[in-house]
Amino acid sequence: QKEVEQDPGPLSVPEGAIVSLNCTYSNSAFQYFMWYRQYSRKGPELLMYTYSSGNKEDGRFTAQVDKSSKYISLFIRDSQPSDSATYLCAMSAGSGNTPLVFGKGTRLSVIA
């Protein structure tokens, strides 16, 4: 079993839809959880950063972490064509020089 599992998609939704992106993980030591958005031929851009369990909301984006189920989610409300990108979940057991473990990324297309 891989440390982080993420459905690569592709996921195609109509404009205005609510998008749900998910990752599962196996390492119970993970406590820092991130979602990155990556446009083609660009570096990943940090969207959400969560420590431990709980929810975090920022504009149209909501991140949820359920450590008991080892499951994290990113919700995008009122999706826009500009949200079309690859979304990567990432997590780590510590900060500092602890590297991140990434999911494979989910390719999202929002159709106008």
Place this chain on the structure above:
Amino acid sequence: GAVVSQHPSRVICKSGTSVKIECRSLDFQATTMFWYRQFPKKSLMLMATSNEGSKATYEQGVEKDKFLINHASLTLSTLTVTSAHPEDSSFYICSARDTGYNSPLHFGNGTRLTVT
């Protein structure tokens, strides 16, 4: 927010030559920077962890003599691809984390290397 600048964004070089990629943290200090490689439609693969003032830590399977990393200051790390071959063609991305506690990782915009 924290900004990581990577240069160049794209480089084409001939087989056998060396290429240097720079990664700078613009508004924060980073004792640690990470170098990733990404193949088309694949996730990021960690190559090495760059530590300011000390040797880099390479992941298993990454040739440290081919991918030379230097982290000379708290705001600059460089990756040099030595004696490049076509199979080194890839998208290289650096990242850095602010020295503040619990800080997230920020990425540069990547360098697309093509070796002909």
